[in-house]
Amino acid sequence: MRDWILKVENLTKIYGDGCPNCLKSETNKCPFCRATIAVNSVSLALYSGEILGIMGESGSGKSTLVRSLYFDISPTLGEAYLNGEERNIFNFNSQEKRKLRNFNMGMVYQSPYRGLNFEITAGGNVAEKLLMANWRSYSNIRRRLIDLFEKTELPLNRMDDFPATLSGGMQQRIQIAKALANNPEILFLDEPTSGLDLSVQARLLDLIKKIQQELKISIILVSHDLGVIRLLADRVLVMREGRIIESGLTDQILEDPQHPYTQLLVNSML
């Protein structure tokens, strides 16, 4: 069996002061202190080379969960471990966290405005990751960019254009190229295809699958779109009100959901 690569234990994110009763709350609003429990005691393991889907409706905490793992948000409680590293990565200092973000992880956000700097060129956005890794030869950087642009099926002649002049699908590809620049072991995809038209979405999904197979990268895929989850994910976690209410193989969750909420969700599928 494959090894785990990332393990998360009891991850909790509370917005507000919080109180001892927050974690017992059924909903993501604590009835005692009115704090918002965006993520409530989530534990999971990501295995090497797999695509782990996280599904749930808006506000279920799925984005907060992956953004915590990418250190965009600092969790209130909880631990996360990378295989081979004994310390809880949430206790890393900011320099160590930045290093993990640059070398071990990649992120693709739903909104390219979050993932890309629109003041710099498409190539510059990707080059930033290489420059962080101390690449200091301009021609080597350009060669690596060509490689990454080809891998993510981006037209080379748009490399020096600004992201705002590129289509939505291309912007997501730049995010993917950027995320892959330093060959990370873990890729977080936060609704990567939402808001794109269907033909663009299909090609992007194919690209993600291809990359996962070629690079043997482990992926956590957040999506509210069951179709996307079905096509890409091996396993799925279902989130609601900040908690994982059910997990299983993708086809099992979609064909034999156990939790009432998941049954509702699956039955609402078009």
Next chain:
Amino acid sequence: MQDIILKVRNLSKKFNLHLLGGKVITAFQNASFVLKRGEFLGISGKSGSGKSSLIKCIYRTYLSTEGEIVYYPKNGMPIDLARCLDEEIIDLRHRKIGYVSQFFYAIPRVSCLKIVTQTLIQQGVDEDGAKRRAKNMLLRLLIPERLFDAYPSTFSGGERQRVNIAQALVKKAELLLLDEPTASLDKTSRAIVLDEILKLKKKGISVIGIFHDDEELKRFADRILVLEEGKIKEIYKNDKNS
């Protein structure tokens, strides 16, 4: 024990439909049987008798409610498919257990050759080898070469189903689960698919299969398990096949 590949004991599947106020539907119950290595076990029964549910429980598309499904891999420890980790099932699906259903899901706009090739790459076959084997299998299932680069979503129902079958048959599984694989095929393609399945059986692959047509089933089943209203009515040796 060496000659047994699967041992199913007291297996039941019940659906709890929360949307219908917690209504419980029993798909099948107390199913116990063994599958010998290299054996072809046919499942027959009326529609609604629980045939598909049984196969889906073995493949873990359905979670079994009670009982166990012990799988004995050629190399390695026995494993209860009803209770083991999802990760273990994924691993077995990639390497050991194949499944063909009547339905076919694929990423839109991925060519049919690529779909079949990817299955092999996932098993660890190198790209060139995977491509060669995938082409072979598609050709044997009468998918003409001009369709290799086309998307299955544009295919006819029969062609699509043959791609689906190619995807399952191309990897050398130890255990193959078939859920009416030929249901949507015309006579010619059905004959070809059955021929391929027969070849696999001759290679010693163990199969549990549901077939639309009892005559078809009797052509190669070693034994036939008959389900009636969710219970095993009988398991008998199929004398026609020898």
Next chain:
Amino acid sequence: MTEMIKGYNFAFIDEYAKREIRRKILKAVSIPGYQVPFGSRELPIARGWGTGGLQITLSLIGKEDILKVIDQGCDDSVNAVNIKRFIKATTGISITADTLKATIIQTRHRIPEEELTEAQILVFQVPYPEPLRLVEPQEAQTRRMHAEMDYAKIWVFLYENIVKWKEITIGARYPVFVNGRYIMDPSPIPRYDVPRLNYARTLYLFGAGREKRIYAIPPFTEVKPLEFEDHRFRIEDFTAKSCALCGSKDTFLDEIVDGDRRIFTCSDTSFCKKRREDPNIPKSSVKK
């Protein structure tokens, strides 16, 4: 010693303030290239007119010191003359234009042509101490970037420069990497002067009065301009040009438009004067 004005402390600033500034200078020297915040004092000249450099000079200067002040290499420009007059009035020390005779040189945007020694201190007036401001508007962010050596953004800026112009187009204020640790703004000196920062024998002190920062390059410290392996740092090119006054071909030249004529003269006026008297004076007249 000449007469100094009455009613003020020696060198204008009170002794406690000088002590604070000297402490901050010591810290700056201990952490080459790191910007040390300091309590910038009010002075009788406006912030932004060299008050950072001036406060460093005033807190270091003693009765035996000989001061030189230049503005873009020139001893006689208004800003330089005003600062000299002010220091002279409040200290009574002697002033010189000769680079080699000065113990403290306060400068705006140039390093003198003649090689300085370990006996001298060069004090830079700094308008913008933060080299990362170019790419990051928030102070909290730039401080974090320095702390973590997160310098990718400025490298991206250089990368994009090459994409757009085929070379790095920064003129003055060329960012340098000090002691393998901090990226530093060398103040708006021309690129021509940047190599002089590397392994220099002289203590370089940088003061930004308006921005309230002091930083330093101690003697014999590695200072490297940011460059790519295949796009090297280059200094300004004066090939086939020479000073219209002294004829020198190996100094940094200012371009002057005189009617229809464009002429070049030495930016370092005191050295130009010396060269006119003796054209053979080498740029580095100090023996190593």
